[in-house]
Amino acid sequence: MRLAHATHVLVTDGQKRLLFRNSGDAIYPHLEPVNLLEDVNPPDRDQKSDRPGRTSFSLSGATRRSAYAETDFHAQEKKTFAAETAAFLRDQALQQAFDALIVVADPRTLGELRGQLDPAVKDRIVGEIAKDLVKHPTTAIEQAIIAE
Numbered sequence: 001m002r003l004a005h006a007t008h009v010l011v012t013d014g015q016k017r018l019l020f021r022n023s024g025d026a027i028y029p030h031l032e033p034v035n036l037l038e039d040v041n042p043p044d045r046d047q048k049s050d051r052p053g054r055t056s057f058s059l060s061g062a063t064r065r066s067a068y069a070e071t072d073f074h075a076q077e078k079k080t081f082a083a084e085t086a087a088f089l090r091d092q093a094l095q096q097a098f099d100a101l102i103v104v105a106d107p108r109t110l111g112e113l114r115g116q117l118d119p120a121v122k123d124r125i126v127g128e129i130a131k132d133l134v135k136h137p138t139t140a141i142e143q144a145i146i147a148e
Contacts, residue, residue, distance in 0.1 A: 001102070001127045001148040003029040008098040010089065011141060013134040014078035014109040015039050017085050020138070021098075029142045035088075039081045082112035090118035101125050102145060106132035 003009070005025050011018040017037045024030035092098060101121065105113060107130045117125075129148055133141050 001145055002026045003145050007100040009102045011104045011133055013106050013132050014081055016134045031138050031142055082109055083116050086116035089121045093120040102127040104129040104133050
């Protein structure tokens with residue numbers, strides 16, 4: 001994939017957001033950080049206070065038990081972070097901060113983002129890569145984009 005000059009690149013995984021701008025050209029890209037944000041989202045087990053609830057009820061003398069579905073707070077926070085990222089991109093697009101955007105995200109986060117992106121952002125997307133590259137160095141991200 002060609003990474004033209006001044007193209008912005010969003011790299012996210014549902015917990016960390018990196019926004020870069022290509023200050024190089026299509027042959028020799030150079031990504032410079034524009035905005036970095038990391039969400040504090042501990043594992044689900046650390047966010048819970050107790051076991052899921054249970055219910056007992058009796059029909060015609062027979063006692064039955066039922067358990068409530070367990071909430072995954074970690075997954076909920078990832079969805080919230082994706083929504084916040086979509087709102088951030090909408091604000092940036094409305095301020096004319098970028099003309100072209102490449103989105104690099106793990107498949108689950110990419111799916112969440114697609115459903116929440118504003119048309120102003122969707123019109124500026126020139127490419128998507130379904131890979132988790134958040135923890136990779138900038139040079140590896142550049143090479144992954146060129147290789148696509």
